[in-house]
Amino acid sequence: MQTKKIINNGDDAVDEMLDGILLAHRDHLRRGDHKRAIIATNGPRDGKVGLMIGGGSGHEPTFLGFVGKGLADAAAIGNVFASPPPDPALSCAQAINGGAGVLFMYGNYAGDVMNFDMAAEMAAMEDIEVRTVLTTDDIASAPRDEAEKRRGVAGNFFSFKAAGAAADLGMDLDGCERVARHANARTYTMGVALSPCSLPQTRRWNFDIGADEMEIGMGIHGEPGIARGPLGTADEIVDAMMDRILDEMGASAGDRVAVLVNSLGATPLMELYIMNRRVQARLAEAGLETHRTWVGPYCTSLEMAGASVTVHHLDDELTRMLDHPCDCAMFRAG
Amino acid sequence: MQTKKIINNGDDAVDEMLDGILLAHRDHLRRGDHKRAIIATNGPRDGKVGLMIGGGSGHEPTFLGFVGKGLADAAAIGNVFASPPPDPALSCAQAINGGAGVLFMYGNYAGDVMNFDMAAEMAAMEDIEVRTVLTTDDIASAPRDEAEKRRGVAGNFFSFKAAGAAADLGMDLDGCERVARHANARTYTMGVALSPCSLPQTRRWNFDIGADEMEIGMGIHGEPGIARGPLGTADEIVDAMMDRILDEMGASAGDRVAVLVNSLGATPLMELYIMNRRVQARLAEAGLETHRTWVGPYCTSLEMAGASVTVHHLDDELTRMLDHPCDCAMFRAG
Numbered sequence: 001m002q003t004k005k006i007i008n009n010g011d012d013a014v015d016e017m018l019d020g021i022l023l024a025h026r027d028h029l030r031r032g033d034h035k036r037a038i039i040a041t042n043g044p045r046d047g048k049v050g051l052m053i054g055g056g057s058g059h060e061p062t063f064l065g066f067v068g069k070g071l072a073d074a075a076a077i078g079n080v081f082a083s084p085p086p087d088p089a090l091s092c093a094q095a096i097n098g099g100a101g102v103l104f105m106y107g108n109y110a111g112d113v114m115n116f117d118m119a120a121e122m123a124a125m126e127d128i129e130v131r132t133v134l135t136t137d138d139i140a141s142a143p144r145d146e147a148e149k150r151r152g153v154a155g156n157f158f159s160f161k162a163a164g165a166a167a168d169l170g171m172d173l174d175g176c177e178r179v180a181r182h183a184n185a186r187t188y189t190m191g192v193a194l195s196p197c198s199l200p201q202t203r204r205w206n207f208d209i210g211a212d213e214m215e216i217g218m219g220i221h222g223e224p225g226i227a228r229g230p231l232g233t234a235d236e237i238v239d240a241m242m243d244r245i246l247d248e249m250g251a252s253a254g255d256r257v258a259v260l261v262n263s264l265g266a267t268p269l270m271e272l273y274i275m276n277r278r279v280q281a282r283l284a285e286a287g288l289e290t291h292r293t294w295v296g297p298y299c300t301s302l303e304m305a306g307a308s309v310t311v312h313h314l315d316d317e318l319t320r321m322l323d324h325p326c327d328c329a330m331f332r333a334g
Numbered sequence: 335m336q337t338k339k340i341i342n343n344g345d346d347a348v349d350e351m352l353d354g355i356l357l358a359h360r361d362h363l364r365r366g367d368h369k370r371a372i373i374a375t376n377g378p379r380d381g382k383v384g385l386m387i388g389g390g391s392g393h394e395p396t397f398l399g400f401v402g403k404g405l406a407d408a409a410a411i412g413n414v415f416a417s418p419p420p421d422p423a424l425s426c427a428q429a430i431n432g433g434a435g436v437l438f439m440y441g442n443y444a445g446d447v448m449n450f451d452m453a454a455e456m457a458a459m460e461d462i463e464v465r466t467v468l469t470t471d472d473i474a475s476a477p478r479d480e481a482e483k484r485r486g487v488a489g490n491f492f493s494f495k496a497a498g499a500a501a502d503l504g505m506d507l508d509g510c511e512r513v514a515r516h517a518n519a520r521t522y523t524m525g526v527a528l529s530p531c532s533l534p535q536t537r538r539w540n541f542d543i544g545a546d547e548m549e550i551g552m553g554i555h556g557e558p559g560i561a562r563g564p565l566g567t568a569d570e571i572v573d574a575m576m577d578r579i580l581d582e583m584g585a586s587a588g589d590r591v592a593v594l595v596n597s598l599g600a601t602p603l604m605e606l607y608i609m610n611r612r613v614q615a616r617l618a619e620a621g622l623e624t625h626r627t628w629v630g631p632y633c634t635s636l637e638m639a640g641a642s643v644t645v646h647h648l649d650d651e652l653t654r655m656l657d658h659p660c661d662c663a664m665f666r667a668g
Contacts, residue, residue, distance in 0.1 A: 001545045001546065002546075004528045004529065004545075004546075004548075004565055004639060005605060006526075006528070006568045006571055006601060006605040006606075006608065006609060006641060007567070007568050007604075007605060007608055008567045008568050008569055008608065013604060013608060014604075016568075016607075016608045016611050017603075017604045017607040017608050017611075018607075019607075019611045020606075020607030020608055020609070020610035020611035020614070020629070021607050021610075021629075023610060023611060023614040023624075023627070024593075024595075024607065024610050024614075024627040024628075024629050025627075057604065058602075058604065060602065060603035060604055060607075061603060192340070194338045194340070195338065200604070211335045211338075212335065212336075212338075214338075231338055233341070233342045234340045234341050234342050234350075235342055237340055259358075261358075265600065265602050266599065266600035266637050266639070267340060267637070268392075268394065268599050268631075268634055268636050268637050269351075269394035269395060269631075269634070269664075270341075270347060270348075270351045270391065270392065270394055270534070270636065271339060271340040271341060272354075273350075273351040273352075273353075273354030273355050273358065273394075274340065274341055274342065274347060274350045274351050274354055275340060275354070276354035276355075276357060276358050277350050277351075277353045277354035277357060280354070280357040280358075290357075293357070293358040293359075294358075295354070295355075295358050295664075296631075296664065296665075297602075297603075297630075297631065300602055300603070302602050302604065303600050303601070303602050303639070305338060305600070305637070307340060329666075330603075330629075330630065330666075331630075331665055331666060332663075332664075332665060332666055
C-alpha cells in the first residue's frame with residue numbers, strides 16, 4: 001500500500017511545488033535563469049554580499065522560506081532529500097552577485113558539499129568570489145571533538161538569519177563569513193522522531209519505528225539517532241534534549257539565548273508549545289534569559305512526526321543580527 | 335495502543351500549551367483575568383470596537399494566532415474541540431471593551447453559540463454592548479439555501495481579518511458587524527481529510543478511514559463530508575473543490591480573490607503548494623485575479639492529514655481590509 005499524499009506524479013512533485021510557491025509569493029520570489037534557482041525579488045543589490053542557501057527539497061519552509069530582503073538572496077533547490085547539481089547554484093550566484101562576493105551556506109552533507117563546491121569553482125571562473133560556511137548544529141550527529149562532521153538541521157534558521165543580516169548591513173565578504181561561522185558555532189539542535197516519512201517517488205516509509213517508540217537525535221533524512229526507546233512524556237523528552245544542549249553550550253547565568261521549537265512535519269503546534277513550556281523552564285533554571293522564541297514548522301522532513309529544539313547562544317553581535325528586520329514570504333522571521 | 339503525542343498528562347495539554355504560548359509570545363499576548371482569556375498586548379484601546387474570537391483548542395494557530403494589533407483583541411480558549419464556557423469570553427469582553435462595544439466572532443457550532451451567547455448576556459449586564467457574527471464558510475456542511483447552518487472553518491482567516499481591520503480603522507460597532515458579515519458571506523471553503531486525529535485525553539483515532547481513501551468535505555472535528563472515495567491526484571482533489579467553490583461564488587471574469595491553502599495538520603507544505611498550483615490555474619481559467627495567497631497550517635485538526643482551500647471573493651472594501659496591516663505572533667497575516 002502506498003503512503004497517502006496529495007500529489008500528482010511523484011517525479012513532478014518538486015517542480016510543481018516550485019510552481020505553486022512562485023504563484024503564491026510573486027512579491028517575494030522569482031525564478032532565476034535556472035528553473036531550480038529561486039531569487040529574492042528584493043535582496044540582491046550592487047555592492048552587497050549575496051547570500052545563497054540551498055539543498056534538497058522536503059524540508060519546507062527550509063530553504064525557500066528564508067529567501068527575502070535581509071535574509072538569503074537566493075536558494076538552489078534539489079530533488080527531495082537530494083542535493084541540487086551545480087547548475088542552479090551557479091545560476092543563483094550569478095543572479096545575486098553585486099560585485100562584493102557571494103556566501104554559500106547550507107547543511108553539512110557530502111552531496112551538497114560536492115555540488116556546491118563545484119558551483120563555487122564555476123563561479124570563480126566568472127570572477128565571482130565565493131566563500132562557503134557549512135551549518136553543523138545537530139549536536140547528536142557527531143561528538144563534540146568532531147563538531148565539523150556534524151550535520152546542519154533546524155538551527156540553520158539562526159545561522160542564515162545572522163549572515164543575511166550581516167550582508168544587509170553592508171559587511172564585506174570577510175565580515176559576513178565571520179558572522180556566519182560565529183552564529184553556527186553558537187547554535188545547538190537536538191531532534192526526536194516519532195514516525196518515518198515517505199518520498200513522493202516511492203511512497204514507502206523510509207524507516208520502521210515501533211508504535212510506542214521514539215528515537216532521540218534522528219536526522220532530518222532519517223539518519224540514525226543516539227537512543228531509541230519507549231515514547232516519553234513531553235517533559236522527559238525535552239529534558240533529554242536540554243541536558244545535552246546546555247552541556248554543549250556552556251553558558252553562564254545571565255547569558256541570553258534565542259529558541260526555536262520546530263516541528264518535523266506532522267507534529268502539531270499544541271505539542272510544540274507544550275515542549276516550549278519545559279524548554280523555557282530549563283533555561284530559566286539555568287539562569288539564562290530568552291530573548292526571542294519561534295515555534296512551528298521551520299525545518300521539516302515531509303510528513304515525519306517529531307520535533308527539534310534549537311538554542312542559539314546570543315552575544316551582542318548575534319542579538320543585533322537576529323533583531324535586524326527581514327521580509328520573507330512564508331513566516332515572520334524578523 | 336495509544337496514538338503518539340509529545341505531551342504530559344492529556345488533561346493538562348491545553349493549559350500547558352497556553353503556558354508555552356504565553357512564554358513564546360510575551361510581546362504579543364498576555365493572560366486576562368481568566369486563565370483561558372488571552373488578550374493582545376497591543377490592540378484594545380479606548381473608543382475602538384473590541385474583537386473577540388474563540389472556540390475549542392486543537393486548531394492552532396486558530397484562534398490565538400489571530401490575536402494581535404489590527405486583528406483580534408482577545409481569544410477565549412476551550413478544551414480540545416470543545417467550546418469554552420462563558421467565563422473566559424466574559425473576561426475577554428471586559429478586557430477589550432473600549433466603550434464602543436465588542437464584536438464576538440467564531441465558527442457556527444451549537445456549543446460555542448450557547449456559551450458565547452451566555453457571555454454576551456453577562457456582558458450586557460455590565461453595559462458592554464456585544465454583537466455576534468458567526469462564520470459559516472464550510473460550503474460542504476449544508477446546502478446553499480441553508481447557508482446559515484454551515485460551519486466555520488479555515489475561512490475564519492479572512493472574516494476575522496476584515497473585522498479586525500474595520501475595528502482598527504475606527505469603524506463603529508454597526509460598521510464592524512456589517513464588514514464581518516460581508517466578509518463571511520464572500521468566503522468559501524472546502525476540505526479533504528486523509529487521516530483521523532486523536533485527542534490528548536483519549537489518544538484514540540476519532541474516526542476510521544481506509545488506507546487508500548479520502549473524504550471530501552469533512553469538518554475540522556471529523557464531521558462527515560459529502561463524498562468518500564479512493565485518494566485522487568492533487569489536481570483531481572483540487573478540481574473537486576474548485577468546481578463547488580466557483581459555482582457557489584458566482585464571480586465574474588475580472589473579479590479579484592484571495593486564497594488560503596490550509597493544512598489540517600500533518601499534510602506538509604510540499605503538498606499544499608502542489609495544490610496551490612492547480613488552484614491558481616483554475617482561478618486564472620475563470621478569469622479571476624488572485625490578489626494574495628496564503629499557504630500553510632492556519633486552521634488545523636491536531637495531527638489530521640488533509641487540507642482545505644478557501645477562496646475569499648474580494649471587492650474594494652474587503653481588499654482594503656485584507657491589506658490593512660496587522661501584527662500577530664504566529665505568522666504573517668497582513
